[in-house]
Amino acid sequence: MNTTEFKTAISEAKESLRGKTLTVKFVNGGTIKKLSFTSLKSFGNAILEMEKLGAGFGFIKVGNHIVERGIYKAADFQKVLNRGIWSEVTFLATTVK
Structure with missing residues (x-):
């Protein structure tokens, strides 16, 4: 997903993201960093x-302390986010093409 699409999705969901731990798994070359x-x-x-x-997102x-739910499509992000009480949201950022 390109940066503009990602930023738009985050902007639309910003109220739902407040108070949650936002984790990014950043893949840069052979290195993977987990940033919270x-x-x-x-x-x-x-x-x-x-x-x-040059990362893509x-x-x-x-997830919460009981369950985790995968997000497979950008179009599902807002829907999945609003269908539960989540404490953490995990994203991917990668420079590997």
Whole structure:
């Protein structure tokens, strides 16, 4: 997914993302980093930095202490996010093409 589509999806869901842990699994070359954020501002700043590196973005899952639910399509993101009480949302950022 390109950066514009990703940012649009995040912007549309920002109220639903408040108060959750936002995790990004960042794949850069042979390195995978797990970055966690508790504020939308710090998450947004990290996304901008990854964008500068040429990263593409996607959705992985939502979860809480009982269950995790995968997100397979960008179109399903908002729907899955609103169909449960989630404490964590996990995203993918990768520079590997």
